[in-house]
Amino acid sequence: MHIPNLRSETRYGMPAADQIMFNRHYVLGYSYYFRQAKWALEIVDPDGLDVDRSDNFRPDYRIPEMFRADLIDYAGSGYDRGHLVASANKKETELQNSETFLLSNMSPQHPRFNRDIWKELENRVRELDRREEVLETYVICGPIFYFDQPVQSIGSDDPNDVSIPIPHAYFKSVLTENSRGTLHMWSFVLPNARSEQSLDTFLVPTTLVEKLAGIRLWERLLGAKIDKERAGIRKMWTR
Numbered sequence: 001m002h003i004p005n006l007r008s009e010t011r012y013g014m015p016a017a018d019q020i021m022f023n024r025h026y027v028l029g030y031s032y033y034f035r036q037a038k039w040a041l042e043i044v045d046p047d048g049l050d051v052d053r054s055d056n057f058r059p060d061y062r063i064p065e066m067f068r069a070d071l072i073d074y075a076g077s078g079y080d081r082g083h084l085v086a087s088a089n090k091k092e093t094e095l096q097n098s099e100t101f102l103l104s105n106m107s108p109q110h111p112r113f114n115r116d117i118w119k120e121l122e123n124r125v126r127e128l129d130r131r132e133e134v135l136e137t138y139v140i141c142g143p144i145f146y147f148d149q150p151v152q153s154i155g156s157d158d159p160n161d162v163s164i165p166i167p168h169a170y171f172k173s174v175l176t177e178n179s180r181g182t183l184h185m186w187s188f189v190l191p192n193a194r195s196e197q198s199l200d201t202f203l204v205p206t207t208l209v210e211k212l213a214g215i216r217l218w219e220r221l222l223g224a225k226i227d228k229e230r231a232g233i234r235k236m237w238t239r
Helices: 094-099 111-129 206-213 224-233
Strands: 019-022 027-031 036-042 081-082 106-109 137-144 169-177 183-191
Touching: 036 106, 081 111, 106 111, 111 137, 111 169, 111 183, 137 206, 169 206, 183 206, 183 224, 206 224
Parallel strands: none
Antiparallel strands: 019 027, 027 036, 036 137, 081 106, 137 169, 169 183
């Protein structure tokens, strides 16, 4: 029995990671090297009860201590504890919402990135999911590091401790399925910085995301049409 096959989120694929976290309402691949998620995978579910935002940020004690992030790493850093799986996507129950506040679901994001364009993209994905023709919306996102550029970090100044590197950018890949099984795919790469540009500017081929993030997306999808969509760009945001 292949355990991931039991999870609906992984129907179209699940990348590798140092530690796979099977949460109740999303799946996450954690990187020991970066002390943060390599990717987070979910089925968007914004139509539950409007429970209060939990705001109970806390370490994820399933991760070995030497590799996990703690609240003190973010304190006074100037960077937000940025959600990968958005709190607003998981609000059917208090427990479901609370689960998104595990630090394993956080990544150091520039405040104006987290609160502006990243939030806008999250909102637009929820709008997409609410369209009558969309049956399910799968989303995977995570950090991107450019190794030809300097990498800053947050956390302890102690040289014996491991700090948390700040991503240069983030990706988000969106896969929708309608009631007839038709699939559409869109992928984005956004710099971890304030931006006044429109979201269309950051649409990229899914193959580029795979190269930059070092993971394979939606690998269970086969066929010429999907290969074309993986390599191409579909614009949905003007509808």
